[in-house]
Amino acid sequence: MGFIKQAKADNVANEARKAFEDGRFFFAARLNWPATHHFxxxxxxxxSIQIEAIERAGWVLSEWSVAQDKQDRxxxxxxxxRRREQAARVPQ
Incomplete structure (x- = not known):
């Protein structure tokens, strides 16, 4: 895996882990378009790599939306x- 791809995955995974540890029930991310994509x-x-990293932190993809940034990417x-079995164990 390239350095940039890994750095992006590590960054979003750290944010996802922190949100999970803080007891949040939802995690919303923004994934930008890779500069080297072939169109x-x-x-x-x-x-895909970032989604896998987030799910390894205890989350499950629920909804998905795609829009364009100001450069039309x-x-x-x-x-x-949160995974259902983990959400049930979070103290109220």
Whole structure:
């Protein structure tokens, strides 16, 4: 994995872990378009890697939206929820 991809995944994973440790029930992220994407159909690897990192921190992808930034590049806005069995164990 490239340095930039790994750095982006590490950053969002750290934020997701912190939100989970703080007892939050939702985690909303913004995933920007990779600069090196080929614009053909296929996987957006940066996004897949970041989603995997967030889910490893205890979250499950719930909703998904994509919009364009001011340069007309796609940005993803995934919303994650705590896993059900973990949400039940969070003290009130």
């Amino acid at each position: 053909l159909s296929g996987e957006v690897a940066d996004w 796609p940005e993803a806005y995934p919303l994650f929820r």
